[in-house]
């Protein structure tokens with residue numbers, strides 16, 4: 001059973017030292033397989049809105065446990081739906 005997982009990590013903002021939340025989506029073919037099709041879905045500081053995609057300060061990002069994510073295909077999320085289409089193509 002192919003499932004999509006959302007990973008979140010948080011690190012310190014270069015501008016204000018606030019929390020930057022970075023997300024990525026990965027696909028797992030089944031319970032025991034490795035994750036594939038990893039897509040960065042963006043990063044943003046919750047404090048000042050700075051879009052910082054890489055951690056530049058010393059220290060480790062805080063990783064949150066991945067959660068299963070069911071994503072719907074919508075017209076607005078053209079990038080995301082493209083990814084989903086790609087995933088579906090691989091499946092057939």
Ligand SMILES: [Zn+2]
Pocket residue numbers: 013014015016017018019045046047048049050
């Ligand atoms: Zn900031």
